[in-house]
Amino acid sequence: MTASVQGQPWLEATATRAVMAALEAAGGADCARFVGGCVRNSLMGRAVDDIDIATRLTPEQTMAALKAAGLKAVPTGVEHGTVTAVSERAPYEITTLRRDVETDGRRAVVAFTQDWAEDAARRDFRLNALYADATGVVFDPTGGGLADAAEGRIVFVGEAETRIREDYLRILRFFRFQAWYGRGAPDATGLAACAALKSGMARLSAERVSKELLKLLAAPDPVASVRAMERTGVLSQVLPEVRPLAMFEALSRRSGDPVLRLSALLPGDETAVRRIAExxxxxxxxxDRLAAAVAEGPAVRPDMGAAEARAAIYRLGRRAFEDRLARAEAAEGSDGGPLRRLAEDWTPPRLPVGGRDLARLGLQPGPDTGRILKAFEEGWVADDFPTDGHEARLKALIGG
Known part of the structure; x- marks a missing residue:
């Protein structure tokens, strides 16, 4: 199978051509190729956000080549072979071809190589091990990447268990890429390997896990992947207190917000949510957003009246109100569209009175000031934020 990404705007851009020209001037015509997401997404008709380049040049040679061409070179990860080129203010991550020498499930010791096949062999999935030269011609060292991209298959490079043992985060990446790029059922071999090795994720840093989880939950439709995670036990490995998926599935159909989707997987208890988030x-x-969605406070219902909704927005804040409304809609299968529009359009007013107003009415500063202002606020909110009559209300409270 042959393919090309010729004509892609990112490939034809003058900034891109300048970077490739600089590398080829130092190492020859086949010293650099585009790799990974830019190639994969172009073949699959998806947007290209980042441009990564693999090269036979060493990091030092890469930096020298960029500087000789008048381009900025940033040593972002020289120990791992990575230099970032800046061309027309756009970043290009350039990494020397590598092979793994030693891995511990979290990080790898690498050695540089001149062999494109060795570099491809250490990558996670076959559709991520696709390369393209400066003219757009695509190379598929694993022999399966082009077919996977065409058919929406997420298949590990080589032995699935070997790839996972090199970095256990690849378990979550398997489900994330399935959510974003997969079509149909997940690859059975990869799924079985993820299930068998899921306990290895305990070695990963929490930051890496949460970042990958939120990327997964940001997919247009993550439900099938999350179901697969549940069936294999991967989901409970990441979220031991995960709740049944019914609410998550209903909410995912209504909102693409990954944080809101995450909240639907967590217990409805503020203390537990804060513990999990930490x-x-x-x-x-x-x-704090996850906690506010389930904390004590005004209940939010899709059928609540406008005055009650304004009171809830005032006390909870707009974001927490909208999150609680979305959760209630998902739980009840109802539509709170009018309340969402109210939350978008209505700006909660500031409390119209303060301590100076009480002092002007003769109340001496002291503990009663706070008590009376609190009582005023309660009545003002309950009456749907009237704009007048404040002095009379204060006088009544002072007299009471």
Whole structure:
């Protein structure tokens, strides 16, 4: 099977041509090829976000070649063979061909090589081991990458268990790529290897796991992959307190937000959610958002009235209200569209009174100030945020 990515905008861009010309000037016509996602996505009709290049040049030779061509060279991972070129402000990650010398399931010791087949043999999936030269001609060293890209198959390079033992994160990557690029049932051999070796994921850092999990959950439709993760026990390895998938499936049909989808997999308990989020080393913002979606506070229902919804938005904040509404919609199978539009369009007002207003009415500063302001706020919210009558309400509270 032959293929080409000729005519792709990223391939024809002057910035791209400048980088390849610099490398070829130093190492000859076959010293550099595009690899991985840019080739795969072009063949599959997907958008190309990043451009990676593999080269026979050493990192030092790569940096020298780029500088000789007047391009910026950033040593982003020289010990692993990686240099980032900057051409017309666009980054190009360039990595020397490598072969694994030693692996421990998390990281590898590599040696540089001149052999394209050796470089392909250490990659995860066959459709990620596709290369293209500067003219766009595609090379398939594993012999299966082109067919996999054409048919939507995620198949490990070589022996699945060997690839996984090199880096246990490849288990999650298997399900992530199946969600994004797979068609039909997952590869049976790969699925069995993931199930057999899932305990090895305990060696991975929480940051790597959570990053990969959120990428998976950002897929247009991750449901089938998550179901496969559940069947193999991979999901409970990552999320030991995972809840049944019914709510996740319903919510995934309504929202593409990976954080919201993650919330549907977690228990409905704020303490448990915070513990899980901290264990995954999620950012503070994501942790707090997940917790707010299930914390105590005003209940949000798709059938609630506008005044009740405004009160909930005021107390919870817009994001937490929208997250709770989405979860309620998924749980009840109902539509809260009018409330979503209300949340988008309505800006909660600021409390219209303060301590100075109380002092002007004769109340001496002290503990009563906070109590009266709190009581005022409760009544003001309950009455749907009236814009007048504040002084009379304050006087009544002071008198009471």
């Amino acid at each position: 264990g995954l080393r999620l950012s503070n913002a994501v942790r």
